[in-house]
Amino acid sequence: MQLSVNGKAHELNDADPDMPLLWALRDLLGLVGAKYGCGVAQCGACTVWLDGAPVRSCQLPLAAISGREVTTIEGLGGDALHPVQEAWIAHDVAQCGYCQAGQIMSAAALLQRNPNPSSEDIEGAMAGNICRCGTYSRIVAAINTASKQFQGLSFYEVGQEATVSASDGEVSV
Amino acid sequence: MSRGAGEGMKRRDFIRYSSFGLALGSAGISVLAAAKTSAPANSLNPYVMIHDDGRIVIAAPNPDVGQGVNTALPMIVAEELDADWQAVEVVLAPIDANRYGAQFAGGSLSVRNRWNELRQMGATAREMLLRSAAQQWGAPRTELTTQPSKVLHPPSGRSASFAELVAAATEQPVPADGEVVLKARADYRLLGQRVVNAAASDIVQGRPIFGIDVAVPDMVYATYVKCPQIGGVPKTANLEALKALPGILDAFIVKGDAGPPSFDLRKSIHVAGGVAIVASNTWAAIKARRSLQVDWDISAASTDDSLAIEAAALSAAGRPTGDHEVKNAGDSEGAFTNASSIVSGVYATDFVSHAQLEPQSCVAHATATAIEVWTSSQTPGFAQSTLAKLFELPAEAITVHQVRGGGGFGRRLSNEYVREAAVISKRIGKPVKLQWTREDDMAFDFYRSPAYFGLQAALSETGKLTGWRNHVVSVSSDGEEANYGAGYRGYNFPDDVVPNVHISQTMVASKTPTGAWRAPISNVYAFAEQSFLHEIADATGQDHRDFLMAALGEDKWFKPDDLASLNTVRARKVIAAVTQAASWGRALPKGRGLGLGFFFSHAGHVAEVAEVSVNADKQVTVHEVWVAADLGQIVNLSGAENQFQGSVVDGVSALADQRISIRSGAIEQTNFHQYPLLRLPQSPKIHVDFLTSDYPPSGAGEPALPPVAPAICNAVFNACGERIRTLPISRAGFKVV
């Protein structure tokens, strides 16, 4: 079986054609950015691109994708960070980080086809990616920041919500 | 009131933020012995190593499963060391109790327990650098000071970088505790700022930093199949058929221990009996499970039925007092006899699973004389000690490497999967990666215990709370002691504030393993008690906020200087702040409501207000949640805020529809389609406000979780008039949309 991952061709001769792409990437090719979370297309941790579109690699048997182009988080930015990865760092999105490769692949695919997504667009594109740690508000903020780059605007505002009171004394009881 | 960040502040934050982000992509799976740079380095103590090229390596002692301590703990060292954070490289410390003490992730204790130690480590290392410079320059030590990563002598204008000084500084004796002066909070450069997670760069690039990513030479892959009826063990299995399958290297029965495991983290060496399937890759092992046939011996297995447990518990909780008295203060009999009115309510919560996103895995290499494991355990020290006990080896023969975990929430406190991996590795004589499936993870958790509360309040004519009864119904495997997480919490509010209190307990039988689930015990108590306090306020026509403020009683710190005890002054401040932020009392359209919840746990005083709307089909939209908290000082503002935002999401997620049901001792839910986690479209807007103070910092991982459920359920009541007394709220017919 032939597999092209991040622009590189691989020959997986002995691989079980039933093997989901996720396990081929992780165990056979040593590309472990895509994660196993559920194995049943519920969580999105395994999200990669197939011919540029986000897919759940835990549900894609090798037999179904021979000859097609796979992009994983390792190949997303090329030599530099992709604007979505940069925005993810700037917004300090991750807690445990386990879901984030999948989140980033979904978000980058969204911006690729829709550089200026509405809130509804973001909700629709990201609903398949669970973040058990609950980083959703930062994910939205990071997508909005990255979207500005996609539109050629400057990377100018983080837009975090938290405030810190200077002292106890400022709150009137 | 001027609180917080204007636009100018935001701009500055961003600059700081992104430069940290770009500079700090270096932490990850490397351990101290194998730090990434090859430049020569000198250690000043177990936490601080300075390279000749200027890089400052700081060891992160405790496991990080998403709570951010690999960033927060090194920040504390860096602050007192006066290190330039952009030059800091965070590495994971080896597991070594002699050098790093208790290395665990639990109880929101990492920051709280290590606050003094790590400040001291940073400060003594800085002092050694200063003394070394003073000697070299022939200047009095008192004339020297530091700027980030360098020592200055202002009178002469001399300066030297830490890297230039470190070799000589290692010759300095380590200053005693009293010889260094810790920084004043006003002088902090780093603490309290927004600092990007030290692992952020690795995470966004998909680098191999998680337990599941570990690979060692000659490693094979295994899955381990246990009896669905918890505590059953295998009698026979079609092993020969399995071994004939492609990619399968071995298949065998591990006799193991019969009966459900206990959550005794220190002592348990339980290995559940099961069938190990060893393969050349993960998929081959998982696929072979389809062909597996096992005959199980279920004589010692659990026979739990969760609906039967619930029925027994609810009927018991209907009685005002239970089988055992736990606490009797004042004259509760009298208070209820003389009450002008009595309010009662029975509250119930279900079993809940952790569902951390990374299923359990462990790489182990066990030989006759030594064991090496790589694991995302929250208690690597107990992994080491229980492996030593199980394999009858000296502790020194066990090496445990800490690895970042994809979520913990208490699930990684136990080490049964570490023992399973070691047993399999020893049998096959090779290093092995044991991978639990999601289905394994859901079927063999140490669940959040269900809990049931029969609550009663005695009220005076003016609506003052004069008496309090709580009949706690707990699951118990032996009929004597409550299972983990099911017992009496024993805390200060309202129990210690109301004058006349009676607490009692009744046990109902259950053998399903339970354990610590984020803010254990507090999470279910908060729901029941803080909802019930709202019931009381409502029944007596009082505003919930005002009632709560009054019910907290006099200004009092229950055990002065013990951060883990309630301080009613701090409690009232967070309630005042959050209600102010949410514009408590404002008019809302029909079907919309605000709800308030307060809770004190893990040394954190936290109040939350939720705004929800409820439609005629009982669909609940959680629009916004405001959080105000007093955790003392904040170490990493971005990290703490992230934990709080996540706690709110977790709270909504759990209360919506998370429920583990049990039939004939087996868990019915198998994966996320039956056990839903909150998704982005359902996630509310969250506002976090930390009321910082000079108190030492306490942990941020847990205390924001307990108030979520009562705040939302109280808001639902205010929106539609229906009181929710059952979690998840789906069991009362509500649906979070």
Ligand code: FES
């Ligand atoms: S692992 Fe593929 S969707 Fe969860």
Ligand code: FES
């Ligand atoms: S950051 Fe932990 S699951 Fe998303």
